[in-house]
Amino acid sequence: MSRALSSLLQANMRGQRWYVVQTRARSEETARFNLENQGFEVFLPRTLRTVLHARKRRTAFHALFPGYLFVRLDLERERWRSINGTIGVVQVVMGSNLPLPVPEGVVETILTYVDAEGVARLDRDLAQGQTVRVTLGPFTESIGPLMRLDPNERARVLLEIMGRAVEINLPRRALEAV
Template sequence: MKKWYAVHAKPRQDARAEENLRNQGFEVFRPLARLRRRVRNGMVEAVESLFPRYLFVQLDVDRDHWGVIRSTKGVAGFVQFTNAPTPVGEQVVSGIRAMMSGADWIDLSSSNLADGTPVRVTEGPFAGYEGQFFSREGEDRVIVLLTVMQRAQRVVLPEHHIEAA
């Protein structure tokens, strides 16, 4: 019976491992995420592995010759806790695919914060403060209500300085 197994890839070789495993006839699933990365002068959108250095391979360990996977270029080895690869639950893989909802990636680039959502400031002069998401201001900034000196103040922050509390 075929099951999913997690494979550990070599550093920055996720795509290479995926391609080489597919070329050998294995069914491979490497979930991708579209996200925003901070660069020197702003933010850019990028598509990267949702789990860097990890991908999923479906095989039957009793029938398929899984030893070749370990010697595949780009692959470091299986995720295992015994002498054999440890299966990943089908619900894990199907759950990730459901989050992708037919797209090629999970979109993590846009914040899903609604008005009034509790947030925590993670960077900058207000790091550690908690408040409420108020609204967006432009593409990269948000307005957050923070209690400063016993008063709710609207503070404009870069979006990457906050996270949901």
């Protein structure tokens, strides 16, 4: 990962910044492919999700930020307006007259969570026995110990509900360390 981080630092010194591109619904991969074919450096953070369809479980890649991806640009040197005409792209997220840069360090931090397979492991800091906070669903803001982590992106948390300790199964992405 150090080679990737040094590449990022060199790019920032050349005046390049990360910008957000809005894609068409479920067209993140199409937009990524077409932008890369035009020579743009693209970062599409992905996660793995297990989906149940027609009684079959299937694990597939999904965009971490559905409908969006990141492109690194030097606005003074690159023809960034061509991005808006790319198949799969809706538009570059704009400020007043220019694309709005992502605050420095945001994309770089996400890049440190990407594993060798290209999957963003945002839950890598979770450990069994650790106190966690629920961030999604009906138990949002509940806090309790993490009882078990499953390899299929599920976690079991012990929460106090109506005066009783109850073990709840939740997606790992719905938890954060306290």
